[in-house]
Amino acid sequence: MGIPKFERFFRAAAGLDVHKNDLKRYNDFVDAKLYDLFLIGTASAKANGRDVIEPQDLPVTKGLQESIHAFDKLEEGIELRPLLDQLAARPTLGMEAAEDTQQRLPDLAGGLSVALARALKTIARDTCRPSTDQWDEAFELFDLLI
Template identity: 40%
Template sequence: MRASVPFGHATPDTVGFAHRERRCNAVVTRTLYRMLLSAQATAATHHRYIIEPGDLPITQGLQENIDRFTGLAQRLDLDRILAQLATYRPLDRIPVTETKARFPDIVGGLTVALARTFTLIDPEMTHPRPAHWDGWKCHDPEPGTHILSRIYGGAVASAASIEPHVQFPA
């Protein structure tokens, strides 16, 4: 039986795939949720009870990674993304349909950013192991904050010439 893949994507079965899938999903979903918290604050500042697409903090670097993902002609399942977001505390503002429609591409862009981050940190790595995931957490006041949460638009954007060779489940 084939392991389920993140957000409905199919990839080859490999040793440790399920572990990488869980880690990738956790990091990317947590980062999307934090982006939604930021968008919620922007909507509140504008006295709106809805989150518009323009409220999302899409940096130039993240937009480049979203463009890379869309160039792969992959589609992610919005329902699976929403189901994973449902495990977090509910937002005070409601994302409009147009905002939700951007989630699959944002998740894809975050996944590309994650793969590129691993490539930047260790150019020789092709399959992240548990020690890689655990060893690259930021020294942040919030336990478990992963490096992607810090650089999904910063350092990754400055390395536009580096292509990921990490084999990820997305």
């Protein structure tokens, strides 16, 4: 994701000012959480006797689904989808993903992005620019949940 769109997205999603140095941290977060979702999706597909990951195999919670919907509304003005298409490369875990599942990757990345921005806003209540420690706290929370 380009730096100006990254900054604009976090401003629109949660009223936060992020620094260009936060972009790598953000990219690593999205990669790690997509990997985690597909790790569970792979196990779910295997448990259901399939050799392809279907959308229903991914553990999308109510909160993540709501964040995906919020991303859809935000995305119209910022046009992030092409950038998320590049960012949201499917993790390789030895199992193919169905076409429908692959098409959901930018939405999942967008939903994770909105959820992260809002979590940072909650953690960094007294500032518009989250610190490194506050980013780390947000990551720890997501590690507990996804």
